[in-house]
Amino acid sequence: APLPRYVNAKPLKGGTIAYYWNLPTWARKAGCTLISEALGSDLAPAITRANELNRALDEWRKGGTSGPLPGSVDHLIAQYQRHTAYLSKAPRTRAGYDAGLALIADYRLPKSGRRFGEVPAASVEPRHADRLYQDLQWTADKRRRLATANAAMRVARRCWNIGRRLGLVSANPFTAMGLEATGGDTTPATRAQLASFIAAADRMGYPSMGTAALLAFELCQRVTDVIGTLAWTGFDGRAIRCRQQKTGQLVRIPLIDAEGELFPGLIARLEATPRRGSLIVMRDQPDRRTKTYQPYKLDWFDHLFRQIADAAGLPASFTARTLRHGGLTEMGDGGAEDQELQAISGHTERNTLSIYTRTTERQAMNAARKRRALRLEREDIETMAAAGQDAAEGAE
Numbered sequence: 001a002p003l004p005r006y007v008n009a010k011p012l013k014g015g016t017i018a019y020y021w022n023l024p025t026w027a028r029k030a031g032c033t034l035i036s037e038a039l040g041s042d043l044a045p046a047i048t049r050a051n052e053l054n055r056a057l058d059e060w061r062k063g064g065t066s067g068p069l070p071g072s073v074d075h076l077i078a079q080y081q082r083h084t085a086y087l088s089k090a091p092r093t094r095a096g097y098d099a100g101l102a103l104i105a106d107y108r109l110p111k112s113g114r115r116f117g118e119v120p121a122a123s124v125e126p127r128h129a130d131r132l133y134q135d136l137q138w139t140a141d142k143r144r145r146l147a148t149a150n151a152a153m154r155v156a157r158r159c160w161n162i163g164r165r166l167g168l169v170s171a172n173p174f175t176a177m178g179l180e181a182t183g184g185d186t187t188p189a190t191r192a193q194l195a196s197f198i199a200a201a202d203r204m205g206y207p208s209m210g211t212a213a214l215l216a217f218e219l220c221q222r223v224t225d226v227i228g229t230l231a232w233t234g235f236d237g238r239a240i241r242c243r244q245q246k247t248g249q250l251v252r253i254p255l256i257d258a259e260g261e262l263f264p265g266l267i268a269r270l271e272a273t274p275r276r277g278s279l280i281v282m283r284d285q286p287d288r289r290t291k292t293y294q295p296y297k298l299d300w301f302d303h304l305f306r307q308i309a310d311a312a313g314l315p316a317s318f319t320a321r322t323l324r325h326g327g328l329t330e331m332g333d334g335g336a337e338d339q340e341l342q343a344i345s346g347h348t349e350r351n352t353l354s355i356y357t358r359t360t361e362r363q364a365m366n367a368a369r370k371r372r373a374l375r376l377e378r379e380d381i382e383t384m385a386a387a388g389q390d391a392a393e394g395a396e
Contacts (some may be wrong), residue, residue, distance in 0.1 A: 004050040007039070019046040021053050032060050034069070035114065073124070074117035076168050077101050080159040090248040100152035101159065103136060122169050129156070129173040150179045187317040189217060189326030191375070200312035205284060209308055211273055212281045212301070216323035218263045219253055220331065220345045222246065223320040227296040230280045235270060249346040254365050262368035264375070331367050334374035340367035
């Protein structure tokens with residue numbers, strides 16, 4: 001049978017024959033983005049692939065588009081984004097995945113300038129993944145973005161895993177890459193820093209910012225959830241519920257037990273907070289145009305957070321992100337185990353908290369009790385130290 005259009009057969013050493021699909025010169029000169037491709041030495045799959053390329057070429061000649069070229073990285077990504085493994089993620093998580101996949105697909109190969117998305121997915125090898133990882137760590141102006149590159153490699157690994165299940169690729173070049181750790185970049189906030197920030201926020205007329213910081217630190221929640229999902233309907237005076245945007249996880253955190261408040265001062269702060277909308281944290285001044293109180297947008301929150309932190313004399317390492325880290329660190333210092341931390345923080349990944357098993361409200365209660373005990377112990381030590389100093393000065 002004759003070979004498909006634009007396919008050439010080339011004898012190799014040892015008697016085997018290799019097949020190649022060659023983009024015609026007229027198409028290349030006319031601006032067609034398809035490129036010539038080696039089809040391998042197995043005739044049946046070579047014919048299948050050549051027919052796919054010819055259909056894409058025909059579609060281009062008609063002036064239309066048939067979507068990503070079958071078999072390409074773009075096509076693999078599109079299939080992954082239709083899969084339940086992707087669709088089951090929370091919208092915020094999917095947005096992060098999309099950003100990483102776009103970064104990969106739009107990467108330009110150093111020699112040819114070709115988009116990585118146009119490369120046959122099955123041809124990507126571990127050495128290509130390693131080169132991609134190294135190059136994506138740097139922006140055009142030579143700024144390093146290690147966390148961004150790590151995130152892109154992780155979502156690529158997920159994408160290729162689904163590709164294997166769908167029979168689109170036979171191997172995953174993004175496994176066991178040995179990604180460079182980014183840990184240590186975040187210095188956890190301390191309770192003393194939190195107190196300084198809240199005092200400065202109240203003094204400057206931004207009590208909502210102090211409340212947001214307190215909630216993030218005590219409840220170990222992301223600031224995006226504190227200002228975006230914590231609602232009055234989730235607070236009943238005894239517990240507070242939070243639906244996390246990133247994971248979709250619903251976390252219910254007890255605020256009191258038989259001995260009293262688990263987070264001393266938090267309930268009083270919430271009860272003193274004006275109810276200006278459905279969310280607990282709302283801006284302190286009404287919008288000039290609508291004359292209504294509005295929720296915070298993250299960019300304005302971060303801007304205002306820095307202003308307050310600077311006014312409080314806090315270091316540049318003290319950011320909104322460090323509050324959740326600080327709260328988890330304090331709970332860990334209080335003896336809370338991974339599973340108990342998980343019950344409050346809502347973490348779902350095994351590699352984030354080493355033990356991933358079913359969590360309960362009782363575990364959240366245990367974690368908060370241990371933390372309260374540590375806090376009271378520290379306060380007692382400080383009180384005794386101050387009393388001892390006063391006694392020594394009196395003796396003089």
